[in-house]
Amino acid sequence: MNSQHCDGAIAADLLAQAVAWRRELHRHPELAYDEHRTAEFIASRLAESGIPIHRGLAATGVVGTITRGTSRRSIGIRADIDALPIREDSSVAHASSVAGIMHACGHDGHTVMALAAARVCAELPDLDGTVHFIFQPAEEGEGGGRRMVEEGLFRLFPCDNVYALHNWPALAAGACVARDGAMMAALGLFTIRIRGRGCHGAMPHEGTDPILATAQIVAALQSIVSRNVDPLQPAVVSVTQIQAGDTWNVAPDECLIRGTTRWYDETVGDLIEARLTRLVQSIAAGFACTAQIEYQRRFPATINDPSAASFVRAVAGGCGLKVMDHEPSMGSEDFAHMLQAVPGCYLWLGAARGHDNAGLHSSHYDFNDEVLPDGIRLWVSLVRKYLTDP
């Protein structure tokens, strides 16, 4: 393990162990709410560190709690633990052993940073207060964060502030971004079924073509951002899936359209949903088709509390990380639900590597173990600063 950002405060044997843990988790990825082996692994490592654990929030969630002294100060550190339904194409020795599932977002690395930090924190002699290490399932679109909050996370484990990090391959290793306010966008998903009446491809006048209606709808949806949303407000409408037809000479009965929407301002979210609904219904009707729309607003925007973000920047700078400013992302993150319940900060940790720098959700991605010490040190320093400063 070699990192210029680690001044040696994290013992070499723990770092070596962290790398081994990370690769073990990488070999055995599990999807949303199915992280049973992963949860068992987390619980075992926490128990080895003498840390009391609670299991079962959001099915496979695990919380490890360290309390020292008499202070009522309390913070949460959240790590996501789930993998993605992607077939791994990397050639690493620790590649996924599960067909069609891989840790393509680095949640294996996030889990291990928190586990190793918990192990260090359990040994710190000078803490006064409580830190909850929150291991959250189902971050990838399935709302594990919201479910943990709904099932009583912060009632059972009260936190003054809650923090989470994501490795960021687009940023140089050693960099850290913790913005005041907006960090990640709100997320909407839509599934639209356009129903017409199929017919012989050579006699189109005998049917009602859902593909033609769909083509107009896909084009028209692009007018929402370009013509309806204030140009100074961030917004995305992306059609990402179209399915229809089985062959070249039969017009189908139905066409399926799927996609995603992103925004920050809730009034923009309302506008996107209203315009999408109206365009789809009216265009389908204009082409004598019917439309069935399922529209879900899955995650709110991830908005940092400015004082929690400024605390993270101070801690990161003190750890030797390069604190940078950066534009917010139009990606989304279900830690947003925790931040709606408790003020806190979501940060990006630089994770680029010189060679083979595959992005998040790429089938070639593998978490950069070189940045494990950055995350471990950041969490340990943050806990220490929060729970020892008067």
Ligand SMILES: [Zn+2]
């Ligand atoms: Zn992801």
Ligand SMILES: [Zn+2]
């Ligand atoms: Zn992720």
